[in-house]
Amino acid sequence: MSRADPHHHLIKVSVRSxxxxxxxxxxxxxxxxxxxxxxxxxxxxxxxxxxxxxxITDGHGRVQEVRGEGVVGEQPRIAPGESYRYTSGAVIATPVGSMQGSYGMIADDGTRFEAPIPPFLLGHPGRLH
Incomplete structure (x- = not known):
């Protein structure tokens, strides 16, 4: 897809729910x-x-897709070596579900790329066993 140096755009996404x-x-x-x-x-x-x-997938396998501009009303610019943190929310119909996705990014040189969001669990603490 991109002939750029693979280490050129390295965005690491981690999530806690x-x-x-x-x-x-x-x-x-x-x-x-x-x-x-x-x-x-x-x-x-x-x-x-x-x-x-x-x-967003609930425990019955029902999928909601959410697309939108920015996050929490912002389109943060993240400099090399820096990080950006925000908190948002989701509501599902089952005690356990999962979320994953991607962020559309643009580098300062104008290159557009996707930063993947690895899958993570949404889980009611008493229901994970």
Whole structure:
């Protein structure tokens, strides 16, 4: 796809999720989660996050796709060696689900690229066994 140096754009995405009992209504099949994303720029050029694409799968295999500009209303520019962290949320109909996706990025030299978001679990703490 790109003939650029493969170490040119290195964005590392890590996520931690937490179950929000106070926002969940299990009797109504509503399980709310917060997730905190850390986006680290391990490359040699600054890059701006332009958009996001999430694939959210619940325990029944139902998929929601979410696309939008930026994250939490921002399109952060992340310099080499720096990171950006934000917290957002998701609601699914089962106690356990998963999320994955990608961020659309643009480097300072104008190159567009995707930064993958590795799959992570959304899990009610009592339901993971």
């Amino acid at each position: 937490d179950y929000l009992s106070e926002q969940s209504l299990p009797a109504a099949d509503r399980y709310a989660f917060a997730y905190t994303v850390t986006i680290e720029n391990l490359g040699r050029q600054a890059a701006r996050l332009l958009d996001r694409h999430w694939v």
